Amino acid sequence: MSPGVFEQVRSIAADLFAVPNHRLTAESSPETLEAWDSTQHLILVLALEERFGFQLYPEEIEQMHNLGDVARVVDAKLHAAKS
């Protein structure tokens, strides 16, 4: 994964879920985090689209089980846009 992508995703999620950065890890997920409900999941997706300027497909959104997955999807998407 490109350096910095996870940190960017983490700081977006921290603002949206109103939790401090350091409480979020790659394993943070809707199961471990009360604020991460289905509405917040949609808002996270929209925030990523807004920030990185792409549109995520339903298949990609389905792969986002935890914050590490989210960063991996974003990273792949950014690479695809470059090539």
Place this chain on the structure above:
Amino acid sequence: MILLVGVRAFIDDKAGVYLELRKEIDELLARNSWRAAYCRLGDLWRQEPGQVAAAFVVSRCEKLRGQISLTPFRLAILRSFTVEPLISLLRAVAFLSGIDLQVHLGDFNAYPQEILDRNSLLYQFSPDVVILAAQACDVAPDLWNGFADLSSEEAAAAAQRVVNNYRQWARAFREHSQASLIVHALEQPSVPSLGVLDAQSPLHQRAAFEQINQQLLTIGTELRGVFLLDYDSLVARHGRIRWRDQRKWLTARMPIAADHLIHLAHEWLRFLVPLSGRTAKALVVDLDNTLWGGVIGEDCMTGIKLGAEYPGASYQALQRAMLDFARKGILLAICSKNNPEDALEALEHHPAMLLRPQHFAAMRINWNDKAQNLHEIAAELNIGIDSLAFLDDNPVERENVRATVPEVTVIDLPNDPTDYAAALRDCPVFERLTLSPEDQDRTALYAAERERSHAEQTLTSKEDFFRFLEQEAEVALVVPPTFARVSQLTQKTNQFNLTTRRYTEQQIADIAAEPVAQVSSIRVRDRYGDHGLVGVAITRDRGEDCEIDTFLLSCRVLGRTVESALLAHLAEQARARGRRRLLGCFLPTRKNAPARNFYSQHGFELQSQNGDGSLWVLDLHQVTVSPPAWIKMNIANGGKN
């Protein structure tokens, strides 16, 4: 402040600026510098508007509650699609416009029940305003998807059914609630089902939706407080194809692409600002490089850029936008660092100027500090400093005004003058939802006022002046055509307002219908012109008492004894109806000091007093309130008995 701007310019990385600002805001909050924190939150939002900044702005603005002036406002949204991701965007832009929004969301596609059932959660929430956001594909599925299957009679019948539904919902809503209702009109399909053939007949798909929207407009004019949001124009303005995200619609019932959500939130704000009264009453503008290109003191009349061609056309477009505002009753004023002779020469004689001196209600063309000039302009126009908006091309002046007169709305201009007019028209503080004849004539009235105060200075005694004015007042009970203006006066009058009770049009209509209540209005004319409807009094009979619920007078006619004339009329009418006492409250606010001694000056006795205000009483058998001899009174219709 100027130093701070300089420092920021060195941080060219946008993300860097954003992070810097976040840190600064939290430090300011920790130091209880509420106003400064609020200003910086606006900067942060402009830096990178979106979901992430919205979450930050909302969380920090909640800490400002009670520290800065915010108008609490309750909004319910009834919807046929997912609007949850819009809420924090909307709350953020509302906070930054001075509105503290509480939002209630209706269930998916449950709006018909929610509106028709008077016990629904919608009405329990007691909203100030309700948005009905239903999509065309949900309210008119047969016209949206199956249009090609329909005969022209079937299509017309389907369109009529849609309109009938809306009419039924709007009427039921009006019966159950006094809130305002904003109805999304229907959007057009991006590609009509018959392709280019659709445009060849007035009976086809596009025309069907246009007809529905036309009829929705008539519902809005039939019912008070019902307004139409032109959703199709909004979508078209931002690009129909990019607006819609079909994948999210199919998977999450969220039809709008991520980067367009903010545009819908902003459109909603354009209604919420006038409905909550956070509008600007006057626009104060700079001259050089704002009303025209260049500097008049250096470039002279022939050198400044102003005309129908590029680059002067950009400045003419801005002037046109300002003229349009003046037609809506927004006052224009000038605040410019210039030699007055140079500036006035251009204002009076430049052939391409659309605005002339008579369009401006106040002018400060001098070398003084702009903050001081803004205070003077507010005083001259007799409006609060928080009713001013400030337009200046110079970011340093803008920053200075933001820092020193934070109550003023500072408009951010883009760098390219070609975009000035659009940026100005985009400001929600200039939106109005209704227009009274008084609004349209306001600039002329202020120009006459300047002449009048000149006359006042040349006449020796106050009484001479009052006689010279030749005032005529007409008192009448409120009737449906004046509900809007009467409600507007209760909403906007702050200074000579004894109780500052705000009423919607609907509430005025309801009070007027109470058998024991009298809603009186007063119009004033004098030798300089017609001021229109400028005062309101609401009274209620209770036993042998007549209680004054509301008594207010527009600042436009303050200090000319019109208030005594209106009070004398109320006392006379109450006596004629057999009342023995006239009762009135004074509830002090930050702004209504001019009304403080009103009752004591007219022979009322203080009955009681507490932290909220004072209660005054006049014995109608003992004391007479005499109407001023210099005002000719006309009573349009007597009290109802």
